[in-house]
Amino acid sequence: MAIMDYSEELAAFGLKNTKNRKEILKTLVDSSQPLTADQIYFQLNQNGEMMNLSTIYRTLSTLSEKGMLQKVVLVDESKTLYEYNRQIHKHYLICQDCRAIVPIEHCPIAEYEKQVSQEMNFHVIGHRLSIYGYCQDCWKKRSS
Amino acid sequence: MAIMDYSEELAAFGLKNTKNRKEILKTLVDSSQPLTADQIYFQLNQNGEMMNLSTIYRTLSTLSEKGMLQKVVLVDESKTLYEYNRQIHKHYLICQDCRAIVPIEHCPIAEYEKQVSQEMNFHVIGHRLSIYGYCQDCWKKRSS
DNA sequence: CTACATGCAAACCGTTTGCACCCTA
DNA sequence: TAGGGTGCAAACGGTTTGCATGTAG
Numbered sequence: 001m002a003i004m005d006y007s008e009e010l011a012a013f014g015l016k017n018t019k020n021r022k023e024i025l026k027t028l029v030d031s032s033q034p035l036t037a038d039q040i041y042f043q044l045n046q047n048g049e050m051m052n053l054s055t056i057y058r059t060l061s062t063l064s065e066k067g068m069l070q071k072v073v074l075v076d077e078s079k080t081l082y083e084y085n086r087q088i089h090k091h092y093l094i095c096q097d098c099r100a101i102v103p104i105e106h107c108p109i110a111e112y113e114k115q116v117s118q119e120m121n122f123h124v125i126g127h128r129l130s131i132y133g134y135c136q137d138c139w140k141k142r143s144s
Numbered sequence: 145m146a147i148m149d150y151s152e153e154l155a156a157f158g159l160k161n162t163k164n165r166k167e168i169l170k171t172l173v174d175s176s177q178p179l180t181a182d183q184i185y186f187q188l189n190q191n192g193e194m195m196n197l198s199t200i201y202r203t204l205s206t207l208s209e210k211g212m213l214q215k216v217v218l219v220d221e222s223k224t225l226y227e228y229n230r231q232i233h234k235h236y237l238i239c240q241d242c243r244a245i246v247p248i249e250h251c252p253i254a255e256y257e258k259q260v261s262q263e264m265n266f267h268v269i270g271h272r273l274s275i276y277g278y279c280q281d282c283w284k285k286r287s288s
Numbered sequence: 289c290t291a292c293a294t295g296c297a298a299a300c301c302g303t304t305t306g307c308a309c310c311c312t313a
Numbered sequence: 314t315a316g317g318g319t320g321c322a323a324a325c326g327g328t329t330t331g332c333a334t335g336t337a338g
Contacts, residue, residue, distance in 0.1 A: 016292065016337055037328080052295050057328060059293090075217045075272065078303090079327065093266045104264065108256035109273070116275060120248065122237045124277040128219065129253070131260060133268040160312055160317060181303080196320045201303060203318090222328090223302065293336075300329070310319070 013066040023049050024059050025068070025084070033101045034072040034081035034092075074130065091129045097138035104131075157210040167193050168203050169212070169228070177245045178216040178225035178236075218274065235273045241282035248275075 006025045007017040015021065027040050035043075037056050044051055060082050063069040072081040074094060081101075093102040113124045134142060150169045151161040159165065171184050179187075181200050188195055204226050207213040216225040218238060225245075237246040257268045278286060 018293065018337075020294075054296080054329075055294055061329095062293095071219050073217050073219045075215050093260065093264060093268075095266075096269070102264070102266065104260065109252045112252035113275065116237065116248065117277075120237060120246070121280040122239075122246065122275075122277055123280075123283040124237075124275055125240070126277070127273060127275040129271060129273040131257065131266075131268055131271040133261075133266055133270070136265040136267075139267040162312075162318065164319075198304075198321080199319055205304095206318095289338105291336100291338095294334080296332095296334105298330085298332105300327100302325100302327095304323105304325070306323085307321095308319105309321105310317105312317080313315095 009068070013068065015062065015066065020051050020055055021059055021063070023051070024056060025063070028069065028082060028084040031083070032103075034070075034083035036079040036081055038079070040082075091131065093135075094130055094132045095135040095138055096132055097134055097142070100135050102135070153212070157212065159206065159210065164195050164199055165203055165207075167195070168200060169207070172213065172226060172228040175227070177247075178214075178227035180223040180225055182223070184226075235275065237279075238274055238276045239279040239282055240276055241278055241286070244279050246279070 006022045009025075010017045010021060023044055024040060027043055028035060037053065037060060040060075041051070041053050041056055044056075060069060064071055064082065068085055069082045070085045072083060072092070074081070077099075088105060089107050090103050090105050091107065093104060094100070095102075107129075109127060109129065113127065116122060117124045133139075150166045153169075154161045154165060167188055168184060171187055172179060181197065181204060184204075185195070185197050185200055188200075204213060208215055208226065212229055213226045214229045216227060216236070218225070221243075232249060233251050234247050234249050235251065237248060238244070239246075251273075253271065253273065257271065260266060261268045277283075
């Protein structure tokens, strides 16, 4: 991601260019993982960027509607996660122990979607795939 | 699924055999789709099977822990869905319009899991895949 | 100057829990 | 008859909303 001011991007989506929105966008762009609203809240607070939690929720939903962010929902995790939408099709490895979320960029089922479209009379527009198990560290701990 | 009394199955998991549990299990076994707690609640109420919502929640979580049920979580759906665990690996087509959920039994990524295990140093134990788009009816409506 | 963004507090809603009572094993 | 199951009401926690104020365009 090139260094950029999010002003242009916000404007392109017809949104006012406010400090809060830029901070939230920046936080998500810089994160290697999807984040929850309160993770963003605490992270910004630590950096001295005070902001109300409800502002964060409102911003996350506005940006998601515009397609700038993507929602991620996981089983056994009651909070919604958000990530910057880099337009790169992506999936996740989720460690069942430490809950680490590792994005992977190869998608194994593009071909399969076409097949489903034809065989099931279903017009496919996308899919979500997450793979779960244990990361190397947690797997070692478990087997010891 | 053969006609059965769920008593044995419950006993096999060390659970007491109560009317409520049997009704909930039966509801899920008979359903072609995963159901939410309140869908089960209303469905049972219609059939004259009064039962407290919290009993349903407790039963769903007990049966899930035992592996008799599986949780399903979808983006843009705040409620958790539950389905009877037929031990058949399965995925879903989800219509973005009418929210219909169509289970599909072929899994396109068994092979890919092995690859991930090796390349990413991640011990894979499973995955979740859902495919979304529009069912035939809703797609027709949209394009007209 | 106006419409949209924000802070604050309260509401919302799916889910969980404490407690007294009930019932299965 | 003991220990788990259930109903009821209240709590919980993530998220949303109403309203008054602030601010970008």
